[in-house]
Amino acid sequence: MRVRILVVDDEESICEILKYNLEKEGYEVDTAYSAEEALSLDISCYSLLIVDIMMDRLSGFDLVKKLKNNSATENIPVIFCSALSGEDDTVMGLNIGGDDYITKPFVIGAVLARVRAVLRRSHVAQTIAYNTQKGHYEPDITFKTLRIDRNERQCYIAGQPVTLTRNEFDILLFFLEHRNRIHSRQEILRNVWPNETVVTNRTVDVNIARLRRKLGDYGPHITTRLGFGYGFKEEI
Numbered sequence: 001m002r003v004r005i006l007v008v009d010d011e012e013s014i015c016e017i018l019k020y021n022l023e024k025e026g027y028e029v030d031t032a033y034s035a036e037e038a039l040s041l042d043i044s045c046y047s048l049l050i051v052d053i054m055m056d057r058l059s060g061f062d063l064v065k066k067l068k069n070n071s072a073t074e075n076i077p078v079i080f081c082s083a084l085s086g087e088d089d090t091v092m093g094l095n096i097g098g099d100d101y102i103t104k105p106f107v108i109g110a111v112l113a114r115v116r117a118v119l120r121r122s123h124v125a126q127t128i129a130y131n132t133q134k135g136h137y138e139p140d141i142t143f144k145t146l147r148i149d150r151n152e153r154q155c156y157i158a159g160q161p162v163t164l165t166r167n168e169f170d171i172l173l174f175f176l177e178h179r180n181r182i183h184s185r186q187e188i189l190r191n192v193w194p195n196e197t198v199v200t201n202r203t204v205d206v207n208i209a210r211l212r213r214k215l216g217d218y219g220p221h222i223t224t225r226l227g228f229g230y231g232f233k234e235e236i
Contacts, residue, residue: 003119004028004045008038008063009052009081014104018050018081021108022115035063044072048119053082053089061096068097077118077166081106094206097165113198121166121193141176143234146218148173157216167192168211171204175222175232182223182231204230 005027007018015031022029030046032038035058043049049067053060060080067073080093085103093101099118102111141148145158153169155162164172170192175183183191185201193199208230212219223233 003047004030005048005050005115006030006032006038006041006043006046007050008032008035008055008060009050010034010055011052014052014081017108018111021112025112025115027115034058035060038063039066043067043076046076047122048115049076049078050081050115051078053080053084053093061092064096064098077122079114079118081111091206094165095210099166110198117193117198141173143176143179143218143221143232146176146215148176157218162214164211164214165207167207168214171207171211172215172232175230179232180234182225182229184229188229 003026005022007015007022007029009015009018009031010033012033015033019029019031030041032041035055038049038051039058049064051060051064060082064078064080067076067078074097077099078097079100079102080098081102081104082089082093083104090101099121100114102114138150141150147156148154148169149156150173153166155164155169155172171188174188174191185204188204189199189201193203208222208224212222215222220236221232221234222230223236224230
């Protein structure tokens with residue numbers, strides 16, 4: 001089955017550039033020139049969305065918020081592609097649930113690399129879910145009332161689910177599997193974003209900050225060594 005991608009951007013030229021180059025890579029690509037048009041489609045059939053932010057009436061941020069609040073579309077990966085290049089914009093996009101953030105003007109080769117990377121991570125998550133359904137189970141990882149269910153790919157604190165993105169979950173899983181040591185940013189990149197050259201140290205920092213907030217009282221256990229990296233310490 002071919003991978004289906006939906007490009008949502010109010011600039012027709014951007015849609016056509018992305019559609020042309022993505023189709024050359026073998027993907028099946030549809031376009032929508034507004035968030036409202038995108039919502040009129042069956043978004044659940046797509047493997048990836050590439051979404052502009054500044055659009056008339058309904059913004060890309062608003063669109064993705066709606067999708068993340070819908071069980072039929074909440075797990076579809078999203079790459080934001082926007083002329084907004086500020087750090088706050090990038091952080092907001094990732095906080096909303098974006099899997100990556102590309103600024104315009106872009107280099108098409110970098111866009112294609114990021115698309116491959118996000119789809120690869122999504123495929124890994126789907127494979128784990130499939131193996132779980134087939135009866136291949138891995139034991140939970142726990143620390144006090146913090147529990148990681150590797151089969152459901154779900155985090156719990158005191159029995160209550162904690163909503164994490166794929167990257168946040170993979171970082172926490174890596175930390176708990178290798179706790180009580182500090183990992184360099186490059187080591188984290190190799191383990192959470194393997195074989196990807198377009199992910200930066202800043203991406204690690206943003207995901208760590210967001211993960212700390214979501215873990216509440218367990219957030220301080222993710223410790224920082226300035227100028228080096230991060231780790232999960234049992235004693236703080």
